[in-house]
């Protein structure tokens with residue numbers, strides 16, 4: 800095996816773009832949330848989504864205690880929301896406008912879409928955890944460009960160059 804270090808791992812994986820979401824939950828102490836780039840759809844039947852929180856995340860342990868969460872897909876101009884909720888600890892939800900879903904999880908204002916979930920399973924994934932969420936409700940709020948993270952910076956989707964012709968999953 801060719802040896803590589805953490806910097807090489809980060810550099811190579813940084814060439815793969817991700818969307819930027821905020822995973823939220825309503826705790827007894829109020830709303831909480833964390834930014835994740837590791838969100839993906841996982842299964843259609845049953846409807847499952849997934850993301851990978853760091854084992855050290857204090858926000859994830861609070862969300863896990865609630866047992867349900869909402870994935871908020873940020874719009875390309877929601878940098879300020881991203882910066883606020885990527886902070887470690889503290890009252891980072893202060894000033895973030897939102898409403899509650901029917902399931903009681905926070906839906907942030909002006910997001911592209913949201914996916915409301917219950918925690919289905921939590922698996923080991925090295926220094927992270929692999930969280931599977933059972934989707935119980937979902938909606939598109941504003942069909943506009945999501946916030947995209949790529950090579951250490953943020954951007955938006957500039958437009959479709961060619962419609963997909965091959966079947967997508």
Ligand SMILES: Cc1cc2nc3c(=O)[nH]c(=O)nc-3n(C[C@H](O)[C@H](O)[C@H](O)COP(=O)(O)O)c2cc1C
Pocket residue numbers: 819832833834835836837838850851852853854855856857858859884885886887888889948
């Ligand atoms: C673009 C971006 C993507 C991120 N993706 C993840 C992720 O997939 N998993 C994760 O645990 N943290 C991720 N983070 C970092 C968390 O948002 C941040 O560490 C967390 O909110 C720290 O707070 P806590 O320790 O209070 O939970 C990401 C941050 C940014 C800016």
